[in-house]
Amino acid sequence: VDCHEPHGQNIHQPAGGLGLQQRDAVCVRCHATQTATHVFEHEALREGCVTCHKPHGGMNRGMLVQRDANLCLRCHAQIQTGVAGVFIGKTDHTGFLRGGTCWSAGCHSAVHGSNFSPRLLY
Template identity: 30%
Template structure:
């Protein structure tokens, strides 16, 4: 009997010693699993007045609210910041989530399957935690990794093989053009995204070239990279003659002998003052 008690005492002593010898993060994880009210080492407690008009009464407990303020290096999910664990976790079910994702996330966040006609893969599968941390992160939007690292983890790139790379790609900001949750088509591009950085041709030209008018920039330009100048998907004349019938063009008096010239030597590819889009 004494041996059983001794083993039990030794087990308790060993467990306590193990927990207290862990790193602060691991120790907090273990302790908070078994006990409520364990101080979080990544938060610092400060006293904040509920109302600045109560400054004269700041000496009484009723006028001061004690809140947990995150350390600067972490961005905290609001329920985690306010220690409102029960908003996501069921205390009666050993801390299991109250609902499966994304149903749980959609209680507070926008349901992107309703917002967008086409949604990003992780959104379709309800895998919010594939990109976002549920509790805290050092990155904006509680991302698990920097934006580019997250995107490239699933989307393969071959941009190193190309000569000219779109600025946003070279600067590694995928979300400058793509919505990470959804869009109107499978490219998840925001409406009029090209005009976000490039000249607004509608104010510059009286007549717009067809692809410019329909905001179909990618009919002529590569979206990420190209071996051709201006990120064109083909050489200039191949692009132009792909839509404009060559026999009719070169049979006219103005174009006789112009087969070797580039169309953009005389015509603006984006717009002009008349339907011929001639350069001034």
């Protein structure tokens, strides 16, 4: 699949950069459900797909820029306490983060947005 020209036309034109809105429009051609309107939208969607995804692929599943909870922790502040706890906001996430990523541990599984929970829960 050629994301920039999915039907193979104009393949001999010189390559050029894409602006944020145009770049995300390329992603939405095939991934419209991820950018659907949600009551509670993940703020990262406003910043663009490449905030979390590498459009040209990588080693991580879902073309993510990082494969573990560090992806979420790039934007969501964490505070290490003297008792070796990791707090995000006012909630101790230490045990949750040991269970996997923020989404694979079963907590924030609606990563693009939710119609039910402002904390991106299903």
